Amino acid sequence: MNTTKIPFSRTVCDGRELELVKEVLSSGWLTTGPMARRFESEFAEAVGAPFACAVNSCTAALHLALEAIGIGPGDQVLVPTYTFTASAEAVRYLGGEPILLDVEESTGLLTPEIVGQAILEHPSAKAVVVVHFGGQPAEMVRRRGLGILDLCRAHGIRVIEDAAHAFPTRLLGQPIGSFGDATCFSFYANKTITTGEGGMLTTADEGIYRRACLMRLHGIDRDTWNRFSAVGAQWEYDVLAPGFKYNMPDLCAAIGIAQLERAGELRDRRQECAEHYFRELEGVAELKLPAFRCLPEEHAWHLFPVVLNFGVEAARHQVIQHLNGCGIGTSVHYKPLHRMTYYRDRYQLTPAAFPNAERIWSGCISLPLHAWLSNDELFRITSTLQDAVAQVRSNPLIAVPVRAEALSVSRQG
Numbered sequence: 336m337n338t339t340k341i342p343f344s345r346t347v348c349d350g351r352e353l354e355l356v357k358e359v360l361s362s363g364w365l366t367t368g369p370m371a372r373r374f375e376s377e378f379a380e381a382v383g384a385p386f387a388c389a390v391n392s393c394t395a396a397l398h399l400a401l402e403a404i405g406i407g408p409g410d411q412v413l414v415p416t417y418t419f420t421a422s423a424e425a426v427r428y429l430g431g432e433p434i435l436l437d438v439e440e441s442t443g444l445l446t447p448e449i450v451g452q453a454i455l456e457h458p459s460a461k462a463v464v465v466v467h468f469g470g471q472p473a474e475m476v477r478r479r480g481l482g483i484l485d486l487c488r489a490h491g492i493r494v495i496e497d498a499a500h501a502f503p504t505r506l507l508g509q510p511i512g513s514f515g516d517a518t519c520f521s522f523y524a525n526k527t528i529t530t531g532e533g534g535m536l537t538t539a540d541e542g543i544y545r546r547a548c549l550m551r552l553h554g555i556d557r558d559t560w561n562r563f564s565a566v567g568a569q570w571e572y573d574v575l576a577p578g579f580k581y582n583m584p585d586l587c588a589a590i591g592i593a594q595l596e597r598a599g600e601l602r603d604r605r606q607e608c609a610e611h612y613f614r615e616l617e618g619v620a621e622l623k624l625p626a627f628r629c630l631p632e633e634h635a636w637h638l639f640p641v642v643l644n645f646g647v648e649a650a651r652h653q654v655i656q657h658l659n660g661c662g663i664g665t666s667v668h669y670k671p672l673h674r675m676t677y678y679r680d681r682y683q684l685t686p687a688a689f690p691n692a693e694r695i696w697s698g699c700i701s702l703p704l705h706a707w708l709s710n711d712e713l714f715r716i717t718s719t720l721q722d723a724v725a726q727v728r729s730n731p732l733i734a735v736p737v738r739a740e741a742l743s744v745s746r747q748g
């Protein structure tokens with residue numbers, strides 16, 4: 336049996352990335368400077384946004400976006416429970432209160448219906464964080480009828496998008512990054528494009544852009560590159576606010592520029608991988624394959640989450656163990672936030688309030704989905720998964736549920 340490792344995620348930065356990083360190293364300017372500027376303008380163009388602000392993580396971008404729209408102590412912000420903690424923790428950085436919402440069962444997304452209902456139930460909510468789970472766009476707009484954006488605009492609710500999975504994603508032909516008040520992207524090592532660590536905030540609102548740029552570097556009125564390249568008093572700057580240290584170094588931006596060049600090619604290969612999974616797994620009765628309502632070419636295909644419908648968590652555990660034993664890495668997206676100690680205890684949340692998220696999470700497994708999977712590896716993954724499911728099917732012990740805490744769940748890798 337072939338047990339060569341197939342990791343859940345692979346990062347490959349061995350082409351233009353090397354050249355551009357070398358250029359930065361030999362230029363002698365490593366921190367935020369010309370490369371970061373160039374990455375910002377190329378990224379803004381790629382998503383059709385007037386402004387882009389490069390930062391050192393998506394979490395930082397979320398913090399800056401929420402700060403720029405004025406979220407403060409006690410402000411309520413609607414956040415899906417089916418996400419990574421960053422989407423909600425950024426609200427807490429500012430003293431705001433995330434209100435966790437259940438998601439659509441088939442997609443793991445917020446829908447206009449869910450957001451509309453939440454607005455009625457929480458009329459004082461100031462903003463919503465929309466997560467484009469797995470790389471599929473939430474319905475910001477609809478061809479017919481009201482999208483999330485329309486509903487929020489009508490009620491004066493600001494819209495921040497967590498697009499950590501969603502580059503490059505489109506909705507009705509328009510790139511994610513050009514819809515809400517601000518959109519936050521991640522270039523973490525296992526995301527669709529990477530800078531090692533990094534993020535980007537895009538917006539069409541010049542006020543949000545200016546505030547985010549100010550706050551990402553200590554609230555200083557001129558960034559270091561600006562001062563360095565200025566004529567006159569290079570040493571002088573003013574502090575306008577108690578800002579943060581969220582700037583993206585040129586060393587990272589150089590990687591980002593090269594990754595941006597191949598983002599389309601990488602996305603296309605991930606779509607081929609997803610098509611393989613659909614083809615090979617559609618006949619497996621106990622597997623629910625991810626639903627999507629966008630066109631396949633508008634999906635970023637960041638994740639391929641399948642849901643086992645044995646109805647017991649032990650089944651998921653056994654399948655993950657089997658795959659792992661055969662050298663195949665998987666992950667779980669997500670153990671929902673209402674199950675995390677901090678949110679559960681602070682807001683006294685119970686699973687019963689999130690039936691859809693519960694149904695997805697108790698059976699979900701994310702399969703490897705990256706551009707560096709070979710066809711042989713794809714076949715190995717699907718046949719091993721079929722074997723694992725068949726084994727669970729024939730195991731009478733699986734009817735005994737195991738305690739949730741006995742299951743290991745990785746962070747986001």
Ligand SMILES: *Cc1c(COP(=O)(O)O)cnc(C)c1O
Pocket residue numbers: 391392393394395418419421422466497499500520521522523533534747
């Ligand atoms: C990865 C991720 C983040 C955080 O991104 P960083 O760049 O690591 O800060 C935020 N939200 C979601 C949904 C993510 O998957």
